[in-house]
Every structure is written in C-alpha cells, then in structure tokens.
Amino acid sequence: MLDPQIKQQLQTYLQHLKSPVELAVFLDSSDKAKELDTLVREIAAMSPLVEVITLTDEGERAPSLLVRSKAKQTSIRFAGVPMGHEFTSLVLALLHSGDHPIKLEAEVIEQIRQLPGQYQFETYVSLSCQNCPDVVQALNMMAAINPAISNVMIDGALFPTEVSERNIMAVPSVYLNGELFAQGRISLTEILNKLDSKSGERQAQAINDKEAFDLLVVGGGPAGASAAIYGARKGIKTGIVADSFGGQVMDTMAIENFISVKGTQGPKLVASLEEHVRDYDVDIMDNQKARQVQAADQPGGNITIELENGAKLQTKALLLATGARWREMNVPGEQEYRGKGVAYCPHCDGPLFKGKAVAVIGGGNSGIEAAIDLAGIVSKVTVLEFDSKLRADEVLQQKARSMGNIDIILNARTTKVTGDGEKVSGLNYTCGSSGEAKQLDVAGIFVQIGLVPNSQFLPEELALNNRGEIITGSGGQTNLPGVYAAGDVTDSAYKQIIIAMGSGATAALGAFDYLMRVPQPELTAIVEEDAA
CATH class of the missing domain: 3.40.30.80 (Glutaredoxin)
Known part of the structure; x- marks a missing residue:
C-alpha cells in the first residue's frame, strides 16, 4: 500500500x-x-x-x-x-x-x-x-x-x-x-x-511585559516570514505577530510557479517558512491578531500596536504584512449559511458534496479551477460569472467546457442564498442582460471572487488606495514614518507568493535603513542632558 x-x-x-x-x-x-x-x-x-x-x-x-x-x-x-x-x-x-x-x-x-x-x-x-x-x-x-x-x-x-x-x-x-x-x-x-478561561489573560500579560522592538512584523504569510528573517539577520530586535502562519497560502493546493521548486503544496511551504523563521532570534507571537495601530508622536518614537486580547506592543519600526482574505458576495443568506453550504475552499469542503449539485461564484482562474476540481466529485457544477465573459486563462476555460457536468452562466449577479434554516438549498440571481430574476437549486455554493486586503484595523492617516490596499514606495515605506508594508495587503501590481517574499525582504531592509538614519528620542535626550 x-x-x-x-x-x-x-x-x-x-x-x-x-x-x-x-x-x-x-x-x-x-x-x-x-x-x-x-x-x-x-x-x-x-x-x-x-x-x-x-x-x-x-x-x-x-x-x-x-x-x-x-x-x-x-x-x-x-x-x-x-x-x-x-x-x-x-x-x-x-x-x-x-x-x-x-x-x-x-x-x-x-x-x-x-x-x-x-x-x-x-x-x-x-x-x-x-x-x-x-x-x-x-x-x-x-x-x-x-x-x-x-x-x-x-x-x-x-x-x-x-x-x-x-x-x-x-x-x-x-x-x-x-x-x-x-x-x-x-x-x-x-x-x-x-x-x-485564564489562558488568554496569561498570554496578554506576557505580551504586555515585553520590551519595545526595533522591528515588529504583523502577519505570518510569505511577506511577513521573509521580513522577519531579514530583520533578524540585521541583528535588530525583531518580533512577529501572526494570527496564523501561512495565511492564504494554507488554502493553496498546488504551487508550481515558485522558482527553484517545481511543485509543492501550500501547507508544506508554510511549514518550511515557519521553520526558517524559528531558526533566527525572532520573538514569535502566533495566534494573535492586531486590532489597532497608533502612529509615533514624533520621528523615531515608538509605534503602538494593540492586539485583540487587549495586550499592547511597542516598536520603533512597524512592518505590515497582513495579507488578504476571501472576498464575500455580501448578499442576504451568505453569513447565515456560511459553513452550512456556503464555502470558500473547494479542496477542503468539496468531498462533502459528493454526488450533489453545486455552484461556483466567479469566472476567474480560481473559480474555473474550483469548478474543474469539483466536477470530479459532484454531480453538476454551475459557474456564475458577473461579467459578460470569463476572466480565467484560456486553457482553463477549454478544460471546463470539455467536461460534461460544468455549466457556465454569464451576466449573472447573485442576489440571495436560500436554505431551509439548516443548510443551503439554492441561490437567486438576476440576468444582467434582461434583468430577469432566476433561481438555481444547489446543495453548495463555493465563492471564488478574489481577495480583500486585511487593512480594516489600520489608522485613518495611513494612505490606502480605493481598493483598501496600503500605498507603498519603492522601499516598502508608507506615508507614516517608521511604518512599512509588504505583500498582498499593499498596492503591489501582482499577488504572487514569490513577489510577496521579495517585498517582505525589501520592506525589512527599508525599515532597517530607517532605524539607522532616524534620530532616537531617548538618545537625543541623553546627549542634550550631557551637553547641559
């Protein structure tokens, strides 16, 4: 065997x-x-x-x-x-x-x-x-x-x-x-x-007792891991706060474009990333989520990060690598039936719908790949795409159309998820060309319509573009002194693992350069006191 x-x-x-x-x-x-x-x-x-x-x-x-x-x-x-x-x-x-x-x-x-x-x-x-x-x-x-x-x-x-x-x-x-x-x-x-019940309190207290960092990385995906390694290699006091190592990479089955590695899987790559970070002197605070960021009151001053458990951390330079999350449809019934037929990971939940009819929302690469994967398990897959054409690569479109149990509906706007109170029974959509309301009976709905940057907790003064992505310069710097950003949460042109890693290294080096050049308030005070 x-x-x-x-x-x-x-x-x-x-x-x-x-x-x-x-x-x-x-x-x-x-x-x-x-x-x-x-x-x-x-x-x-x-x-x-x-x-x-x-x-x-x-x-x-x-x-x-x-x-x-x-x-x-x-x-x-x-x-x-x-x-x-x-x-x-x-x-x-x-x-x-x-x-x-x-x-x-x-x-x-x-x-x-x-x-x-x-x-x-x-x-x-x-x-x-x-x-x-x-x-x-x-x-x-x-x-x-x-x-x-x-x-x-x-x-x-x-x-x-x-x-x-x-x-x-x-x-x-x-x-x-x-x-x-x-x-x-x-x-x-x-x-x-x-x-x-006391475990969270003990963790919060232990975090509160930590001294200020030189560089604190928020996020444990490819960008965050790369940034933490580059910061530690520079010999500065480096910490990393991560809700969970890997982020969206954990939901990626096949990775075939990571240079020098012909093929791997998301969880395997994430395990290697975490192992590599732990080889360095990095203070890893995992299973912790940032809730608020308070900018320094002067150049070189400490930036404050508050976590969801109430703990607060201080750092001279902050590197945001919080990545992105699945975009939701934002229609009635989606949250009610989340985990009850509304799903976001076809690899994880697909086998539970064996022999049943399902829908895939989205006609990009992710959506068509999901439809192809599901077609081998379920009885029928219906792809609903809002646009008048599919956005997936032509090779994926050809593969989907060659399969006998995949239907594709264009100009379809999903308006509601329906169910019996316990599980999904279907969805409603309107036809964009005619405005006609229609209903589709399915047991599962797999949402594959892109990503949303995890930037909702950031201060208003931090510059974002109209998609909610952090605007960064060539060195990963933001408009706030001492605050840097990398990976899918930024306005980088392409969202790829290898690009996120490179931007994490770039931003960490940018933050190190900032630390070397900016006056440190406590040192300035000592010098002025000695001069007096």
Missing part, C-alpha cells in the same frame, strides 16, 4: 519510538477496511515496538484505528484510512504515543496535562483538506499528553450518515462531548483558550 520511498522514511521515523505502541483496528467487510488492515500491518512490520490487534466493538466506527500508548494509556483514533493529508497525522500519532518528545513548550504541555475533566473530541475531515491536519494534530497532541482527552479523526466521505445527521457541510468540524466546538481552522492555542 505504501510506496518504497514512504516506507523508507516511515521506518526511519519509527526508530524514534521509545515505548510500545498498540494499533487496534475495528474492521468491517468493506474495501476501505482491507486498506486499513494492510496499512497497519505494513507499519507494524517496520518496528518491534508496534503491535497490531483486531477488536470487535459495536460502539466503534468501522473501519477505524486506535493508536494506543501502552505506557501512558493514552489513545488517538482514526475513523477511516488516514492517508492523503492525514498520513502525517498518523505518523505523529505513532511517534507521540511511543514517547517521542512533542514539540511544544514545557508550560503548554503542563497546561494540557492539568486540564480538569474529560474531553472527547470528534474531528470531521476530508482527506483532501489541507487545513484539517493542523486541527487533528493539535488535538492528537493533547490526547497524547493527557489520558482524559481523546480525539477521533473522522473521514466525512466514509461516514456520510453521520455527516448528514449533524448537517456537516464544512471541514474541519470539531465536536466536544457531542456538541459543536469549532468549525474551520483552529490552532492549539485557540483550543486551549476556549478550554482554559
């Missing part, structure tokens, strides 16, 4: 096991059960510390796998065959159950260990979802640390009855003790903040 290269890598990883791991499988007569049985036996053959047992339990999903630590009596479950993006989750579950050190700070491990009560997590995923493994792995680490915590990854495509009963129309969807806990990407820090 595993190809030779993966087998060789896995065998190397399993050498890090320090204690016995038991793989308990619950099987039925399905082909997926046979795949799972083959997988676990191949794994067990690679290490004397891994044992396979077959159990029968009517309360367990089948096929499913229980990864159990014999030493700690912790357990991690996988309902389905954890391949695709979730294979890494399985490998980490093996290592952590076998006492390989978990890469978390000691205080975080202790916080997890001391959580009171019982926590039974169920995490519904699709194996093509690139965001799901982050959530699965965070909960699995918690389960490997605390025996009172368990987590089961559930492949939604393999257990459609459960998905239907719980009206799950977006992944990852996390349930805790039978109740919906979270939907969409959520970090370990955010999970702990929800479980431990």
